[in-house]
Amino acid sequence: xxxxxxxxxxxSAAVLSLGLMSSFAFAASPIxxxxxxxxxxxxxxxxxxxxxxxxxxxxxxxxxxAEVTWNQVKKQVTVQTAGYRVIFTINSNTYTVNGASKTLxxxxxxxxxxxxxPLKAIAESIGAAVDYNSSSNTVTIKYFTGLxxxxxxxxxxxxxxxxxxxxxxxxxxxxxxxxxVAGGGSGAGIKDxxxxxxxxGMSSRSLTPDETSKLNPYVVxxxxxxxxxxxxxxxxxxxxxxxxxxxxxxxxxxxxxxxxNAPILVQTRETGSGxxxxxxxxxxxxxxxxxxxxxxxxxxxxxxxxxxxxxxxGFDSVGYVDSSVKALTLNGIVCNPQNIKxxxxxxxxQLYVFTKGRPxxxxxxxxxxxxxxxxxxxxxxxxGYVPFR
Amino acid sequence: MKGIGVLPxxxxxxxxxxxxxxxxxxxxxxxxxxxxxxxxxxxxxxxxFVFYKASPVLVSSGLKIFTQTGFDKQISDAFNAQNGDPAxxxxxxxxxxxxxxxxxxxxxxxxxxxIGATMAICEFMPAKLSIFVKAIVRLLASIPSVxxxxxxxxxxxxxxxxxxxxxxxxxxxxxxxxxxxxxLLSSVIILSFMIVPTIISLSIDAVxxxxxxxREVGYAFGMSHFRVIWKIVIPSALSGITxxxxxxAGRGIGEAIAVSMVCGGIGYLPDFTKGFVGFLTPILPLxxxxxxxxEAMSVPAVESALFTCGAILLVFSAILSVSAxxxxxxxxxxxxxDE
Numbered sequence: 001x002x003x004x005x006x007x008x009x010x011x012s013a014a015v016l017s018l019g020l021m022s023s024f025a026f027a028a029s030p031i032x033x034x035x036x037x038x039x040x041x042x043x044x045x046x047x048x049x050x051x052x053x054x055x056x057x058x059x060x061x062x063x064x065x066a067e068v069t070w071n072q073v074k075k076q077v078t079v080q081t082a083g084y085r086v087i088f089t090i091n092s093n094t095y096t097v098n099g100a101s102k103t104l105x106x107x108x109x110x111x112x113x114x115x116x117x118p119l120k121a122i123a124e125s126i127g128a129a130v131d132y133n134s135s136s137n138t139v140t141i142k143y144f145t146g147l148x149x150x151x152x153x154x155x156x157x158x159x160x161x162x163x164x165x166x167x168x169x170x171x172x173x174x175x176x177x178x179x180x181v182a183g184g185g186s187g188a189g190i191k192d193x194x195x196x197x198x199x200x201g202m203s204s205r206s207l208t209p210d211e212t213s214k215l216n217p218y219v220v221x222x223x224x225x226x227x228x229x230x231x232x233x234x235x236x237x238x239x240x241x242x243x244x245x246x247x248x249x250x251x252x253x254x255x256x257x258x259x260x261n262a263p264i265l266v267q268t269r270e271t272g273s274g275x276x277x278x279x280x281x282x283x284x285x286x287x288x289x290x291x292x293x294x295x296x297x298x299x300x301x302x303x304x305x306x307x308x309x310x311x312x313x314g315f316d317s318v319g320y321v322d323s324s325v326k327a328l329t330l331n332g333i334v335c336n337p338q339n340i341k342x343x344x345x346x347x348x349x350q351l352y353v354f355t356k357g358r359p360x361x362x363x364x365x366x367x368x369x370x371x372x373x374x375x376x377x378x379x380x381x382x383x384g385y386v387p388f389r
Numbered sequence: 390m391k392g393i394g395v396l397p398x399x400x401x402x403x404x405x406x407x408x409x410x411x412x413x414x415x416x417x418x419x420x421x422x423x424x425x426x427x428x429x430x431x432x433x434x435x436x437x438f439v440f441y442k443a444s445p446v447l448v449s450s451g452l453k454i455f456t457q458t459g460f461d462k463q464i465s466d467a468f469n470a471q472n473g474d475p476a477x478x479x480x481x482x483x484x485x486x487x488x489x490x491x492x493x494x495x496x497x498x499x500x501x502x503x504i505g506a507t508m509a510i511c512e513f514m515p516a517k518l519s520i521f522v523k524a525i526v527r528l529l530a531s532i533p534s535v536x537x538x539x540x541x542x543x544x545x546x547x548x549x550x551x552x553x554x555x556x557x558x559x560x561x562x563x564x565x566x567x568x569x570x571x572x573l574l575s576s577v578i579i580l581s582f583m584i585v586p587t588i589i590s591l592s593i594d595a596v597x598x599x600x601x602x603x604r605e606v607g608y609a610f611g612m613s614h615f616r617v618i619w620k621i622v623i624p625s626a627l628s629g630i631t632x633x634x635x636x637x638a639g640r641g642i643g644e645a646i647a648v649s650m651v652c653g654g655i656g657y658l659p660d661f662t663k664g665f666v667g668f669l670t671p672i673l674p675l676x677x678x679x680x681x682x683x684e685a686m687s688v689p690a691v692e693s694a695l696f697t698c699g700a701i702l703l704v705f706s707a708i709l710s711v712s713a714x715x716x717x718x719x720x721x722x723x724x725x726x727d728e
Contacts, residue, residue, distance in 0.1 A: 272684030
């Protein structure tokens, strides 16, 4: 009892003196924050109070992939990463990490109308390595670097390009990390995750209540399903009704929708595809695609089939659409990020990754990376999908 | 608890001699026996596992598996029912028909081509050229099947569509199925190319093992080269050639990836009463069905149905390998020579 008190006293003294010293240092020059080797710029500069750096919540959400929510009644900021849920109460010295209560010297504050949270506390709570260099007045945070281990990812071929690009980036900046990304379709991915055959699963459809009870899903991107035809097909637009009738097999000739006198060859995905399930829900009122439609096991194969056949029609995630096929406008609305984001395009959806139980370790880091603004802007957009934030 | 140390002296002597004399034979013998036993156990376990997984569908569908079609719709329905009940009725006649027709027709084509090529290599080519061609055949046999599939989608599928399918035919048949380049014919073409190298490799070995004296007898009787081949070489090598054909059939039945890329992916039963249109029907052989439908395996009924496909394939190939032995034996008996 006595020794622990002594230690506590010593510690607090140390913290206090460190705080005084650093507050002096901070006064001299503005603090610099490096996250994974990149210097953070923010429109609101970090503030130092009693030796603690307070940063705008946006810094955390953008760079560490956390989701930040604000509770006006309780004056609470909730920072939610894949693995951790950290709740700060404004001007309160206690905060909670996954439900466990902790104390800090300098609480979260509202400064000039912006919510500022203590950087060290939040970074350490969610499992980042934090280091302070007083001579350069720099806080160094390692969150997506220094990772080791191996991960298996499988599921939706729609999410696969995003996942592969993110995995490549992470592998490039982490020497001991290996991530294998396989397809298989949403159905297979969900089954694999439930059975423990992968660490992280991917799905392009929302999970059923039964699946949600077994898995922890996270949104990684917004997406639209584009109706695609061969570039040589003169048809440019379909009404939602016409599109539905084509996929149901009720309209069989292109001349009925303003095209050539040629058969409409519907190309579809195999049962189990999340893209197919979403199409059937959003376009066909849960009816099934015409039984004569040729099925493909992946988004890429379907696109290739449409690119090769002048009379084919199919559907693919907007991320797969390129110059080899032509995306039709639906009710005159172009399938582009803007129209997907604001919901004007009729077939918009979200893409998910998930783990069995609460993600931990590198699985959690991978999910946070996918959700971080950097990845959303640099990878999700570049692959043709729509950032969800 | 008697240790070796307390054994009576004669026993120890015996053991010593035993070790000295028999150890060299005994240990490898035991190892080989254990290993072959493991192989048998694995086989038994495989059969058990596949049939165990297939049992819900086998029980609920019974003979309907062999008499009903509509597999694709049943899979889709089972997937969308989402109630987790694995006992759903599936009809796999279309799948079995697809496997049967594609393999059988490909086998006929490949046998003719294969035996012809073998005779060309063994009987008519200069030695240097035949060595070169043999190397190419062996290379062909070892090409991964996905490569055949890729070549199929890029060349065979458009070729078949351009050559045999017209827009009018497409419109006329759209009611029943999509007439494109992905169909039974494309599957047969791809399968033939995949089976031929197997048949040639085995046939070459069989022809080479026909004793030279047999031919000499033929020539002594004044037979032409062609008659020697037809009357002496082929009949003498028949057991080996048959083994090659049966192995080829095994490859055809089991081939999944390449066929799944060109077959059309829907389990229609080709109807040859309509003439050539039967060849332009999309099919879904059993092995391709396992690949294509595995996306929906999260549903127990679908999983069980796919294991049923596996069980049927397993039985087919077991029958094939047993009949290969029987046929070989029978041919040897009839020909009255032993190797």
